[in-house]
Amino acid sequence: MRRALAxxxxxxxxxxxxxxxxxxxxxxxxxxxFAAERKAKAExxxxxxxxxxxxxxxxxxx
Amino acid sequence: MDYDxxxxxxxxxxxxxxxGAGKCNIYNPMDAIYRDAGGGTLYVGNNTAAQNAADxxxxxxxxxxxxxxxxxxxxxxxxxxxxxxxxxxxxxxxxAAFLDTLFEFVDEALAQGGSVLVHxxxxxxxxxxxxxxxLMRFMKMNRCAARHRHALAGPALTGARALRLxxxxxxxxxxxxxxxxxxx
Numbered sequence: 677m678r679r680a681l682a683x684x685x686x687x688x689x690x691x692x693x694x695x696x697x698x699x700x701x702x703x704x705x706x707x708x709x710f711a712a713e714r715k716a717k718a719e720x721x722x723x724x725x726x727x728x729x730x731x732x733x734x735x736x737x738x
Numbered sequence: 739m740d741y742d743x744x745x746x747x748x749x750x751x752x753x754x755x756x757x758g759a760g761k762c763n764i765y766n767p768m769d770a771i772y773r774d775a776g777g778g779t780l781y782v783g784n785n786t787a788a789q790n791a792a793d794x795x796x797x798x799x800x801x802x803x804x805x806x807x808x809x810x811x812x813x814x815x816x817x818x819x820x821x822x823x824x825x826x827x828x829x830x831x832x833x834a835a836f837l838d839t840l841f842e843f844v845d846e847a848l849a850q851g852g853s854v855l856v857h858x859x860x861x862x863x864x865x866x867x868x869x870x871x872x873l874m875r876f877m878k879m880n881r882c883a884a885r886h887r888h889a890l891a892g893p894a895l896t897g898a899r900a901l902r903l904x905x906x907x908x909x910x911x912x913x914x915x916x917x918x919x920x921x922x
Contacts, residue, residue: 682873686866690769690782692748693866697739702827706871709834 679703741825742808745784745860758784758860768797768855771869772876778848780876782869784861788812800852801843805864809857818847824864840868841875848876 683703686693695703746756754760758767767790768783781787781797788794788802791813801818804811807826811819820843830836847854856872858864 679870679874682870682877685877686771686782686870686873689771690766690861690866690869692765692860692862693771693782693869694862695867695870696744696863697741697825698828699824699863699867702824702833702867703870703874705833706837706874709837710874 679707739825741863742806742859744863745858748860748862758786767793768857768861772873774848774876776848777851779853780844780848780869780872781853781855782861782865783855783857784865785809785857785859787855787861788857791816794855797855798853799855800850801847801854803840803843803854803856803865803868805856805858805868809859818843822868824868837871837875840871844872844876 679700683693683695745758749756749758752762752765754762754765766783767787768781770779771782772780774780777798779798781799788804788809789812794802794813794817799817801820802811802813803820803822805822805824807821807823811821820840822840822843827833827836844854856865856868
């Protein structure tokens with residue numbers, strides 16, 4: 677979830693919520709971390725699939 | 739920035755005393771901001787909520803995240819505690835590891851079907867930001883989030899005016915049966 681949407685959603689349920697001071701920077705940094713995690717996962721997925729395919733024994737059907 | 743001071747300013751604007759005690763129809767000690775499919779709920783709240791063990795138990799709270807460096811862990815032995823000193827985040831060289839301590843703690847609670855209170859003095863700035871971090875982490879872009887995105891329009895407001903405006907909308911949504919977002 678992107679930070680702006682997270683803040684809006686949270687504020688809707690607790691209006692007092694108000695990230696002030698350096699907290700917007702923290703949310704931005706966290707968003708970057710989550711994006712990097714998602715990218716790493718997406719890149720690892722095709723590799724893992726290829727490795728699994730290579731490792732699985734082939735069956736000769738005669 | 740002195741977040742305790744900011745909390746006291748918020749209390750003053752709402753007509754509450756310096757500890758946040760008192761009655762205010764647009765500000766609750768704690769509010770649910772997320773419901774997990776496993777039954778647990780994530781609450782964001784203030785110091786008053788953190789002190790009320792009976793109320794926390796009634797809400798199924800098993801874990802408490804204290805986002806301050808000065809408020810006590812009021813009920814150690816009754817609830818599990820994490821001190822998450824969010825205002826010190828620039829001092830942590832590895833932000834991902836710092837955030838992981840929070841995510842693992844809350845994950846553990848929700849995996850057990852427990853509920854979590856995230857609190858600071860006012861439940862607005864430190865705990866509020868921590869709640870946003872958790873929403874970003876746990877809630878994927880599902881239809882629930884999309885519904886919220888469409889429901890919310892216009893620039894974000896701050897302070898007591900935002901509370902007054904939002905509380906009117908919140909009362910109307912609660913009357914309509916709207917609940918906290920959840921993970922499906």
